[in-house]
Amino acid sequence: MSIGDNTAGPLLAGRGLVKAHGRTEALRGASVDLRAGEILAVTGASGSGKSTLVHCLSGIVRPDAGSVTYAGLRLEELPEKRLSELRRTDFGVVFQFGQLIPELTVLDNVALPLMLAGTDRGRARSAAGEWLERFGVRGQAELRPGEMSGGQAQRAALARALVTGPKVVFADEPTGALDSLASEQVMTALVHTAREAGTAVLLITHDAQVAAYADREVQLRDGAVAPLGVTA
Amino acid sequence: MAFMSTRHILLGLLASGPSHGYDLKRRHDERFPQARPLAYGQVYTTLQRLVRDGLAEVEGTDSDGGPERTTYRATDGGAAELSRWAGEIAPPAPFVTNEIFAKVVVSILSGGDPAAYLRAQRTAHMERMRELTTVKAAKGADLATVLSADFALNHLDADLRWMTTTAARLTTLTAEVDTA
Amino acid sequence: MTTTLHSDLRLAWQLTRGSDRREWWRITLTATGAALATGLMLAAVSLATLRGRYQVSVGAGLLNQPGTRAGVIVSLLLLLVPVLGFLGQCARIGAVHRDRRLAVLRLAGATPWQVRRIAALETGLACLLGSAVATVFSVLLLLRLWDHPTAPAWTGLALIAVGVPGLGAAAGALALRRVVTSPLGWVRRSGPRTGRGPGLLFVAGMLLLTVAALLAVAATSSGAPYRPGPPPPLMVLGAVMAVGAGAIWLSGAAARLTGRVIAARARSASTLIAAERLRDDPWAAARTHAAVLLVTVVGTGFVGVRQMLLEVLDSPRHLSENQSFYTTGLDLTAVALALALAITLSGLAVGTAESLATRRRGLAAQAAAGVPRTVLGRALLLETALPLAPAVLLSGAGGATIGFGYALFADGGGWSLPWTSLLVPPAVYAACLLAAATALPLLRRTIRPAELRYT
Numbered sequence: 096m097s098i099g100d101n102t103a104g105p106l107l108a109g110r111g112l113v114k115a116h117g118r119t120e121a122l123r124g125a126s127v128d129l130r131a132g133e134i135l136a137v138t139g140a141s142g143s144g145k146s147t148l149v150h151c152l153s154g155i156v157r158p159d160a161g162s163v164t165y166a167g168l169r170l171e172e173l174p175e176k177r178l179s180e181l182r183r184t185d186f187g188v189v190f191q192f193g194q195l196i197p198e199l200t201v202l203d204n205v206a207l208p209l210m211l212a213g214t215d216r217g218r219a220r221s222a223a224g225e226w227l228e229r230f231g232v233r234g235q236a237e238l239r240p241g242e243m244s245g246g247q248a249q250r251a252a253l254a255r256a257l258v259t260g261p262k263v264v265f266a267d268e269p270t271g272a273l274d275s276l277a278s279e280q281v282m283t284a285l286v287h288t289a290r291e292a293g294t295a296v297l298l299i300t301h302d303a304q305v306a307a308y309a310d311r312e313v314q315l316r317d318g319a320v321a322p323l324g325v326t327a
Numbered sequence: 328m329a330f331m332s333t334r335h336i337l338l339g340l341l342a343s344g345p346s347h348g349y350d351l352k353r354r355h356d357e358r359f360p361q362a363r364p365l366a367y368g369q370v371y372t373t374l375q376r377l378v379r380d381g382l383a384e385v386e387g388t389d390s391d392g393g394p395e396r397t398t399y400r401a402t403d404g405g406a407a408e409l410s411r412w413a414g415e416i417a418p419p420a421p422f423v424t425n426e427i428f429a430k431v432v433v434s435i436l437s438g439g440d441p442a443a444y445l446r447a448q449r450t451a452h453m454e455r456m457r458e459l460t461t462v463k464a465a466k467g468a469d470l471a472t473v474l475s476a477d478f479a480l481n482h483l484d485a486d487l488r489w490m491t492t493t494a495a496r497l498t499t500l501t502a503e504v505d506t507a
Numbered sequence: 508m509t510t511t512l513h514s515d516l517r518l519a520w521q522l523t524r525g526s527d528r529r530e531w532w533r534i535t536l537t538a539t540g541a542a543l544a545t546g547l548m549l550a551a552v553s554l555a556t557l558r559g560r561y562q563v564s565v566g567a568g569l570l571n572q573p574g575t576r577a578g579v580i581v582s583l584l585l586l587l588v589p590v591l592g593f594l595g596q597c598a599r600i601g602a603v604h605r606d607r608r609l610a611v612l613r614l615a616g617a618t619p620w621q622v623r624r625i626a627a628l629e630t631g632l633a634c635l636l637g638s639a640v641a642t643v644f645s646v647l648l649l650l651r652l653w654d655h656p657t658a659p660a661w662t663g664l665a666l667i668a669v670g671v672p673g674l675g676a677a678a679g680a681l682a683l684r685r686v687v688t689s690p691l692g693w694v695r696r697s698g699p700r701t702g703r704g705p706g707l708l709f710v711a712g713m714l715l716l717t718v719a720a721l722l723a724v725a726a727t728s729s730g731a732p733y734r735p736g737p738p739p740p741l742m743v744l745g746a747v748m749a750v751g752a753g754a755i756w757l758s759g760a761a762a763r764l765t766g767r768v769i770a771a772r773a774r775s776a777s778t779l780i781a782a783e784r785l786r787d788d789p790w791a792a793a794r795t796h797a798a799v800l801l802v803t804v805v806g807t808g809f810v811g812v813r814q815m816l817l818e819v820l821d822s823p824r825h826l827s828e829n830q831s832f833y834t835t836g837l838d839l840t841a842v843a844l845a846l847a848l849a850i851t852l853s854g855l856a857v858g859t860a861e862s863l864a865t866r867r868r869g870l871a872a873q874a875a876a877g878v879p880r881t882v883l884g885r886a887l888l889l890e891t892a893l894p895l896a897p898a899v900l901l902s903g904a905g906g907a908t909i910g911f912g913y914a915l916f917a918d919g920g921g922w923s924l925p926w927t928s929l930l931v932p933p934a935v936y937a938a939c940l941l942a943a944a945t946a947l948p949l950l951r952r953t954i955r956p957a958e959l960r961y962t
Binding site for chain 1: 774783
Binding site: 307 | 488
């Protein structure tokens with residue numbers, strides 16, 4: 096595959112990923128493909144290696160064995176600085192909580208990735224405002240993250256993840272701390288926006304109702320992809 | 328699905344005003360979008376039984392140039408019966424009868440492969456849940472659609488959780504038998 | 508009562524033993540601070556019990572005369588200011604975690620008094636350890652220098668050896684008052700926040716110190732055979748106390764103002780993060796920063812006065828038969844100042860490290876989202892650099908005024924101006940940045956992906 100050629104194969108591919116935390120093996124040869132614009136759910140029991148898989152695929156941690164290819168780039172060959180830059184420009188991340196800086200206003204939080212990319216603060220803030228609007232939390236722009244409800248904070252976090260126009264959004268239990276209605280709002284917002292922008296989403300969840308927002312599901316069991324059942 | 332009273336649903340639809348059979352079927356399918364569509368013959372026989380029991384009566388007939396149609400309306404007795412039924416609690420799962428459950432039990436008894444069945448069933452369930460979620464999350468989905476999709480999703484989710492736990496139980500059980 | 512105390516003690520011990528490495532850091536650092544405080548106070552008290560002229564084998568004769576002895580006592584007590592700042596910073600280590608743990612105890616049915624006692628024991632035991640070590644060594648030293656220490660000296664020693672842990676325990680209980688009143692609020696609360704203005708602890712400490720110093724000075728000076736004008740140590744003490752109280756307020760206010768002004772105008776991500784953090788919690792570092800300001804004022808003033816004094820001593824106008832008496836005094840003061848600066852910088856480094864440790868999950872999430880580590884590191888340094896800049900400038904100006912004033916009016920004036928003193932504020936500022944920078948390697952360890960796990 097040549098560099099930048101992402102029409103033929105998957106946009107992001109993990110092959111035979113192995114990763115141990117101390118003596119426990121979180122991943123034991125997991126392989127996952129993510130196609131451009133696709134929403135993929137990764138499900139599995141707690142401790143099945145879901146989070147570690149996302150950390151490997153997004154270049155947050157380096158796997159002990161196996162490879163991750165993104166748009167023709169081998170992530171394990173990139174230096175840490177380049178990986179960090181990639182996460183800033185091509186990837187967006189949303190966690191269960193903690194990704195917004197508590198001391199910054201919601202608007203500045205969403206503007207931050209743009210400022211890091213060199214956009215001046217005024218323009219970054221107005222772009223951030225538009226994204227907050229899209230996620231229905233424009234009215235909370237000047238609040239601190241701690242002053243919003245959990246659902247609003249997660250929608251702001253999605254705005255922050257999508258503001259740079261990433262190719263892939265990694266969402267690790269984005270609704271883990273929310274009730275079902277707030278979770279529905281967050282997921283609907285994520286799915287609609289990702290589809291409009293053509294962003295691929297790797298969605299980690301233990302909740303089948305959340306996984307049902309995806310186009311496809313991959314189930315992890317003991318650090319590897321479990322075979323899906325065959326429907327007759 | 329547990330006992331579902333077509334009588335009472337038709338009575339409920341008549342509560343908003345007199346209506347004829349075809350109209351009732353159309354409105355039923357609209358209000359219960361994810362339910363099995365009502366057959367016209369079933370609407371007709373149910374209406375006749377309601378009249379027989381004094382819960383509904385014939386309002387009149389008109390033809391509007393087409394085939395002749397009989398219009399029905401609910402009686403006072405019908406309204407009372409409707410409100411009694413609507414307020415009555417549904418018995419919470421008095422009998423545990425479910426096809427998935429039965430298949431797993433039979434499969435264990437007959438030495439089949441319940442795990443493989445559960446995996447396949449899970450895939451089918453997820454497929455259906457994705458369909459329902461797409462319907463629910465579509466822009467401009469009306470309330471009835473959202474409510475019915477939600478209802479089905481939650482039940483499928485409950486099935487799934489039972490299947491996941493059962494699959495895990497079976498694994499532990501097999502491990503115990505193997506080590507024994 | 509004894510049984511409850513016993514069980515509380517056991518619970519406090521179990522909580523400490525089962526806690527993570529950070530808690531041990533807190534204990535070690537708190538014990539070190541308590542040891543320093545005890546040592547300084549013991550030295551001050553031993554000197555304060557001396558009356559009239561003595562022949563003391565150390566200090567080049569500085570300790571022989573009541574007048575100069577009073578100066579030494581005041582300097583010793585002044586050294587307690589940075590030590591208190593350091594202890595205040597140590598108390599913050601793991602504060603969020605500890606508050607939550609004690610709130611959980613409260614929810615589990617502990618009475619407010621039980622929780623207070625357990626907290627008091629946790630801090631008190633650490634202080635007792637430090638104070639015991641310091642007392643043992645001080646007594647050994649004292650017995651070598653002084654053949655027969657007087658009864659008041661022994662009484663003073665005992666009081667301080669017991670008093671420091673007692674005060675530590677009281678401070679530990681006091682710091683918990685909000686946890687005790689609303690356990691639920693603190694269990695849920697996740698963010699660290701020092702809240703209101705200058706720490707009550709610090710103000711209380713300062714008051715205590717002032718009273719002690721006044722008593723000591725009054726007692727020692729009473730036996731003085733001659734009295735050249737107003738007792739200079741008393742004047743210096745008063746001035747420093749006033750500056751100190753102002754310094755706490757100044758550093759907090761400076762942090763808040765810088766935060767507010769810069770947050771609105773910030774162009775870069777790191778400046779924005781640092782400024783907003785300052786605006787959100789301006790008092791977080793006020794205790795250490797106040798100590799920095801005090802050191803700057805006194806240091807700048809001292810360097811100025813020292814230059815003048817040396818010039819006077821070297822000049823033919825001053826026929827001094829005992830130069831070493833003066834130079835030893837100056838050198839000792841310089842050592843004391845250097846010690847104060849070192850303690851203050853340790854407090855600053857501890858504070859910065861603690862601020863990182865408290866926010867480790869958030870920082871890990873930032874790094875995962877692609878915020879470069881350099882930006883996070885720069886924000887961390889700016890958090891120290893921004894509020895200190897105006898405050899150090901102002902306190903430097905204050906210190907320089909003392910030095911220049913002395914040059915203009917002392918000994919009839921006519922001496923060159925003490926320009927060297929102007930080097931002190933930038934040097935202190937640079938040292939502070941270096942101290943804060945020692946936490947940077949910790950940032951690398953802090954932003955591990957393991958912090959992103961929730962279960």
